[in-house]
């Protein structure tokens with residue numbers, strides 16, 4: 010059983026003559042621990058696909074199984090539960106809560122968890138230390154450099170300890186050096202066994218991943234695993 014299984018997925022936005030077919034006939038399996046990039050022109054359906062995989066949206070047709078569980082017909086509350094348990098996101102520009110501390114930002118995914126305040130703090134500090142930013146704990150995120158912000162965003166994605174981390178053009182707003190650093194951090198996470206799926210426009214970013222899926226007009230046109238270095 011694959012971690013992520015999409016079978017004949019179609020996604021249509023809007024109704025009748027105003028409708029847009031964003032995805033059509035998507036068949037895709039992603040196993041535990043894979044490191045995948047999704048590439049394609051603007052408007053080709055990349056974000057739609059990632060949102061479906063991330064249980065932020067449901068397909069119009071077809072079957073989506075996550076860990077064997079059929080996702081299609083779940084309601085918002087059920088989807089939110091699954092997201093909280095299984096999936097973390099890194100958004101473009103990182104979507105940090107401005108004017109909140111590093112601690113508050115990283116602790117956010119633990120908000121709904123039944124954990125003591127002490128355990129939460131320990132976990133947050135553990136991941137901040139891992140990323141070398143524990144000294145920034147109390148700092149307001151608006152005062153951080155770009156490189157520090159990306160570490161906060163990754164710490165926030167790590168703290169929930171989900172099997173899957175999804176990122177929609179995470180390096181889009183970064184310069185080359187920060188983009189490369191960001192991808193190095195994702196590589197480390199992948200080595201620890203996380204399944205990572207990253208949308209990117211940038212071939213240099215995709216090169217860090219082990220499988221590249223290309224989408225054009227809502228359909229997969231190529232799906233290639235990188236050759237293993239000997």
Ligand SMILES: Nc1ncnc2c1ncn2[C@@H]1O[C@H](COP(=O)(O)OP(=O)(O)O)[C@@H](O)[C@H]1O
Nearest residue numbers: 022023029031050051052053054055056057058
């Ligand atoms: N919420 C929405 N309502 C209507 N159309 C949408 C919506 N989201 C995306 N689309 C359309 O679906 C297609 C795919 O969009 P998207 O998945 O955002 O592409 P990408 O991320 O590759 O740029 C586009 O034609 C876009 O305009």
Ligand SMILES: [Mg+2]
Nearest residue numbers: 055056057177
């Ligand atoms: Mg997009």
